Amino acid sequence: MEFKYIAILLCLILGVFLSLKEWRRSNKARLIWRLAASYLAIVCFALFIFPISYQVKRAERPHELNVLTEGVSKDTINSLKGRIVTTDVRFDQALKVPRLSLLPDLSYFLKSQPDLNHLNIYGYGLPAAQLAELKDYQLNFHPAAQPEGLISGNWNSRLSDAEQLTLQGVYHHSGALPVKLFLQGLGANLDSVTIKTKGEHTFSLKGRPKQSGRAVYQVIALQGKDTLANEPVPVQVQPAAPLKVLMLAAYPDFEYKFLKDWFFEKKYPVIFRSRISKDKYSTDFLNTERSNVNKVTVTLLSKIDVLILDEDELAALSGAELAAINTAVDGGLGLFFRLTGLKASSAIGRSFSRYESPGLKNKSLTIGFPGEERLFHPLPFEQLLFLKPGINDQPLVVENTGKVLVNSRISGMGKVVAALVPATYHWLLNGQAADYSAFWSEIMTHTARKTYLSESWVMEPAKPMARQRLNITVDQSAANKAALVALNGSRLSPLQNPELPFQWQATSWATEEGWNRMSINGKTEFFYVYREKDWKTENQVAKLKVTSTFIKAQEKSRKSLETSVLIEKPVSLWWFFIPFLIAVTFLWYETKLL
Structure with a gap:
């Protein structure tokens, strides 16, 4: 028999004995009080032997692990208590902290340590794939300060030789001295911009590639003589498909003549029709077969990418021809028409508002593309007529004070472009062929009918690095045909998207830096695999944002991750000793003195 049961039995026997003793006592005065005091003394004595306790809830102190990532300072590391680990081999080698442990696989380690339930992340944070494996843990993020440099950069990496390379990005400047950004290609500076004030600044750098094929340009950040950044900008330039051009002139002039010759030199199929009188025309067919173009029909325009005509010729067309043009534009045709005066003489011309500005009288005309610092060489004539763009319009060419000279708008699937630049051929006469080519290449690229590929693909991440997982998505017009995908000669097995049957997805790994096939x-395509040091600041900022977003999304569920335990707390013996003392004192006092 256990001791506690023996003790309880003895207390019960003692209680019975004291009760009988009090009942047999001759003096019955204060009997109830003596019995109560006797029972209280026995109970308190029993509680001396077996003290009671009560349970309280207390939040369990989490078992923490400190995860260090790039960007954490040495002072922060020195102040940390407990175990510190990292998953970055290069970071571990650079720090050389004795108590820092390298964990190649953080998720695997945590599964082997079930007591760990709280992770403190220091530095720039972890990539999204690694964070997804930590969704069941309580995370606390201590972010590093945002680094200085190129924190974002995007560009049209696949373009034709008629298109312009446009790099747009964000630079974070925290220093006192200005920083100059250069877009450099094949040893030549194509564009530059200067950042003078602190903070995040958006920028745009543009340049026109001089060659076809694959090339790696650079965006360089300089502060005085110090190079702060030198990031690769890989591009693929393909020869532009020749545009099929139809030119309709109310009368031939030098602008039409030089433009026609420029199209011919670029091997564009060109049909030029000049009106002699009503229903009589002079026609030229360059790089194309002869055909009947006396009437403008939908069938004729369906074979054309760009229709160029002046406002006088537009006004002379019949209603059926105008209807054919409107139908073709809505179907994707690009329409470029030259405005000649303040008063509109056609329905399309009336849709573009014009106004006169005498401020440029007797001055040469200097023009450029919106948002670009570079301007073309001045044209030797005064320009008093300008366009007033609407809310849905896109200005393409502006005068150096911002007045619009070429304006565009979308019409159905096509575009309508109106221009007030009457004589760009002066560039050719003055030996400035580069300006002429750049101007018309940009205008034609923007205006021409868009071609739609039978298949397209996209890769994630957009800037893949060596040993990084690649997710390839292929969209193709044939939904019932499996996509055939191979990477560097190795055949992949894409899976069809059950909701989008025309879409196929494949995964692989980036193995080789530089251009990959x-x-x-x-059909052969190329993509570029970056080095780990390329666009490093952008990757650091991306980790900061991804980790912060992930932690905030977890805040709602953080309470459910907290645990609590029931703690046994004994009741103080003083609570029993004092009543015991009072009870036995009363019994003694009552017997001796009362």
Whole structure:
């Protein structure tokens, strides 16, 4: 028999004995009080032997692990208590902290340590894939300060030789001295911009590639003689498909003549029709077969990418021809028409508002593309007529004070472009062929009918690095045909998207830095794999944002991750000793003195 049961039995026997003793006592005065005091003394004595306790809830102190990532300071590391680990091999080698442990696989380590339930992340944070594996843990993020440099950069990496390379990004400047950004290609500076004030600044750098094929340009950040950044900008320049051009002139002039010759030199198929009188025309067919173009029909325009005509010729067309033009533009045709005066003589011309500005009288005309610092060489004539863009319009060419000279708007699937630049051929006469080519290449690229590929692909991440997982998505017009995808000669097995049957998805790994080859349905494509040091600031800021967003999304569920335990707290013996003392004192006092 256990001791506690023996003690309880003895207390009960003692209680019975004291009760009988009090009942047999001759003096019955204060009997109830003596019995109560006797029972209280026995109970308190029993509680001396077996003290009671009560349970309280207390939040369990989490078992923490400190995870260090790039960007954490040495002072922060020195102030940390407990175990510190990192998953970055290069970071571990650079720090050389004795108590820092390297964990190649953080998720695997945590599964082997079930007591760990709280992670403190220091530095720039972890990539999204690694964070997804930590969704069941309580996370606390201590972010590093945002680094200085190129924190974002995007550009049209696949373009034709008629297109302009446009790099747009964000630079974070925290120093006192200005920083100059250069877009450099094949040893030549194509564009530059200067950042003078602190903070985040958006920028745009543009340049026109001089060659076809694959090349790696650079965006360089200089502060005085110090190079703060030198990031690769890989581009692929393909020869532009020749545009099919139809030119309709109310009368031939030098602008039409030089433009026609420029199209011919670029091997564009060109049909030029000049009106002699009503229903009589002079026609030229360059790089194309002869055909009947006396009437403008939908069939004729369906074979054309760009229709160029002046406002006088537009006004002379019949109603059926105008209807054919409107139908073709809505179907994707690009329409470029030259405005000649303040008063509109056609319905399309009336849709573009014009106004006169005498401020440029007797001055040469200097023009450029909106948002670009570079301007073309001045044209030797005064320009008093300008366009007033609407809310849905896109200005393409402006005068150096911002007045619009070429304006565009979307019409159905096509575009309508109106221009007030009457004589760009002066650039050719003055030996400035580069300006002429850049001007008309940009205008034609923007205006021409868009071609739609039978298949397209996209890769994530957009800037893949060596040993990084690649997610390739292929969209193709044939939904019932499996996409054939190969990477550097290795055949992949894409899976069809059950909700989008025309979409196929494949995964692989980036193995080689630089240009890599990919084959999609027999067509060779190329993509660039970056080095780990390339666009490093952008990757650091991306980790900061991804980690912060992930932690905030977890805040709602953080309470459910907290645990609590029931703690046994004994009741103080003083609570029993004092009543015991009072009870036995009363019994003694009552017997001796009362």
